[in-house]
Amino acid sequence: MATTDRTCLTVVLAAGEGTRMRSDTPKVLHKAAGRTLVGHVLAAAEAAGSTGLAVVVGPDRQDVADDVLRTAPGARIFVQSERRGTAHAVLAAGEAFASGFDDVLVVYGDTPLVRPETLRRLRAPLAHGASVVVLGFEAENPTGYGRLISRGPSLVAIREEKDASEDERAIKLSNGGLMAIDGRRALELLGKIGNRNAKGEFYLTDIVEVAVLSGLGVAVEAAPEAEVQGVNDRLQLAAVEAELQRRLRAAAMAGGVTMIAPETVFLSHDTRLGRDVIVEPNVVFGPGVTVADRAVIHAFSHLEGASVGEGVSIGPFARLRPGADMAAGSRAGNFVEVKNARIGEGAKLNHLTYVGDAEVGPRANLGAGTITCNYDGFSKHRTTIGADAFVGVNSALVAPVTIGEGAYVGTGSVVTEDVPADALAIARARQVTMPGRGKKLKAMLKAAKDG
Ligand code: UD1
Ligand code: CA
Numbered sequence: 001m002a003t004t005d006r007t008c009l010t011v012v013l014a015a016g017e018g019t020r021m022r023s024d025t026p027k028v029l030h031k032a033a034g035r036t037l038v039g040h041v042l043a044a045a046e047a048a049g050s051t052g053l054a055v056v057v058g059p060d061r062q063d064v065a066d067d068v069l070r071t072a073p074g075a076r077i078f079v080q081s082e083r084r085g086t087a088h089a090v091l092a093a094g095e096a097f098a099s100g101f102d103d104v105l106v107v108y109g110d111t112p113l114v115r116p117e118t119l120r121r122l123r124a125p126l127a128h129g130a131s132v133v134v135l136g137f138e139a140e141n142p143t144g145y146g147r148l149i150s151r152g153p154s155l156v157a158i159r160e161e162k163d164a165s166e167d168e169r170a171i172k173l174s175n176g177g178l179m180a181i182d183g184r185r186a187l188e189l190l191g192k193i194g195n196r197n198a199k200g201e202f203y204l205t206d207i208v209e210v211a212v213l214s215g216l217g218v219a220v221e222a223a224p225e226a227e228v229q230g231v232n233d234r235l236q237l238a239a240v241e242a243e244l245q246r247r248l249r250a251a252a253m254a255g256g257v258t259m260i261a262p263e264t265v266f267l268s269h270d271t272r273l274g275r276d277v278i279v280e281p282n283v284v285f286g287p288g289v290t291v292a293d294r295a296v297i298h299a300f301s302h303l304e305g306a307s308v309g310e311g312v313s314i315g316p317f318a319r320l321r322p323g324a325d326m327a328a329g330s331r332a333g334n335f336v337e338v339k340n341a342r343i344g345e346g347a348k349l350n351h352l353t354y355v356g357d358a359e360v361g362p363r364a365n366l367g368a369g370t371i372t373c374n375y376d377g378f379s380k381h382r383t384t385i386g387a388d389a390f391v392g393v394n395s396a397l398v399a400p401v402t403i404g405e406g407a408y409v410g411t412g413s414v415v416t417e418d419v420p421a422d423a424l425a426i427a428r429a430r431q432v433t434m435p436g437r438g439k440k441l442k443a444m445l446k447a448a449k450d451g
Contacts, residue, residue, distance in 0.1 A: 004049060007103070008050045008105060009096055009097050009101040009105070010052070010119075011096070012038065012056065014055055014057050014068075017058065018110070018231075021237075026058075033244040035071075037109060038064065038110075041114070048119035048120050052101060055076070055077055056092045056093050057077060057078070059081050084202055085202035085203055085204070090106055091190050100184065102184075103180055104181045105123065105178070106178065111178070111230045113240060114228065119178070122221050131182040132181055134208065135223050136148050136174065136221070139172055142174045155219070158205035160199070173220075175205060185216070192210045245266060256274075256277075264283075265282070267285045270288060273291045274292045274293035276293055277293065278295075280297060280299040281300075282299050283299065283315075284302045288305040292308060294311045295308050295312040298316040301314050301315035305322030306321070306323075307325045308320070311329050312331065314326070319337045320332065322339065323341065326343045327343060327362070330346060331348050332349045333351050334351055336349045336353045339357070341372075346363045347362060356380075357381065357399065361405060363388050364386070364390070372397050381400040386405030386421060389409070392413065393412070395412065396413070398414065403418075405422070407423050409427075415427050
């Protein structure tokens with residue numbers, strides 16, 4: 001039976017507190033590329049064909065459970081009430097695989113760089129008779145990792161650093177921590193693991209010796225070290241972020257995006273950029289951004305939860321917040337902020353403008369400094385601007401308010417009442433000009449100062 005036809009339960013171990021993070025947030029909830037570490041692991045497990053997900057969390061970790069269920073609503077949560085080792089942690093989810101899966105994958109919630117292809121490769125030998133498959137890598141510095149002990153071509157044991165002899169410590173082939181186990185044998189094999197070792201823990205790694213003693217097949221699949229990089233401190237978190245960004249930028253450029261200085265552009269795991277999009281330097285994409293073909297994102301812009309249509313121009317120095325929806329050919333120029341607003345086709349917000357909780361019709365033009373006053377200190381209100389309307393510079397539109405199609409609002413207006421279609425509204429004090437009075441005023445002021 002091919003791997004693709006086999007059922008697979010992925011057990012994610014996420015009970016670690018991560019004390020070296022020095023954080024109030026549990027380690028697996030720290031984020032890289034706009035998603036939690038455990039979220040990356042769950043996504044990889046799903047993409048690798050998992051048909052079931054079980055996540056093992058520490059006691060009182062509702063926050064981790066909530067995050068897991070947001071990413072993977074079908075996942076089952078298990079609590080490991082005492083930290084007694086990686087095998088003990090997998091067994092905490094034992095109920096999930098008692099029902100029978102062809103394959104059981106074990107992955108760590110703090111190892112977010114593993115690729116779905118690698119998980120598939122790890123599963124493959126199970127379809128050909130292996131009972132346990134270990135993900136091995138050549139560690140540049142193997143300190144702290146379990147070492148893969150072979151006899152001839154066969155793996156016979158994994159030795160943890162603390163239990164290893166000097167000769168064993170010299171081995172560079174290390175345990176990446178991820179494993180695939182024959183689902184029909186998993187419970188039985190895990191049940192035979194003891195805790196006679198330096199830490200007094202039940203080591204998942206001992207499953208190799210248990211399997212070998214039972215005459216079962218054990219295999220090793222190799223992976224690049226970068227994929228098994230775990231996160232234990234903030235430095236490693238930054239290294240993981242850097243690697244994810246490298247991958248995301250490369251994928252965007254492979255898809256037809258021009259990046260002038262890719263190392264200065266920050267993407268999220270779900271950023272979608274169309275063909276011939278140009279992204280200038282120093283642009284940040286938070287989660288939930290879609291950019292259609294031929295749009296240009298100019299330098300120093302920040303986008304999050306936004307949709308950018310075909311040929312749209314954003315920035316430089318623009319901010320699109322959640323719910324910003326820029327239709328084809330529209331523009332948001334320098335120092336423009338858009339939030340929860342639909343900007344119609346070809347509409348222009350060229351300078352120094354805030355548009356929030358609004359609908360701006362096609363081809364409307366908002367002059368520099370136009371502000372939608374959407375918040376009264378208690379509630380948010382909507383502004384509606386019709387197609388082809390023109391709003392003069394430095395106007396305040398006090399919501400709720402509607403500017404009709406084709407209407408014209410005079411510069412510097414404070415608009416508090418609806419403006420009908422095609423009307424002209426000027427809402428500012430009339431100018432007063434007094435001939436000669438400027439000169440007199442200056443003389444008075446000078447005399448007052450000179451005493
Ligand atoms: C583990 C492996 C080691 C491997 C390394 C790769 C074991 C015994 N050792 O070592 O061979 O080279 O990973 O990074 O498996 N966890 C629980 N409950 C527990 C213990 C651990 O959920 O009781 C979780 C941790 O949160 C973590 C993962 O399991 O996500 C690994 O545990 P950790 O203590 O970090 O193992 P290492 O010593 O790094
Ligand atoms: Ca670790």
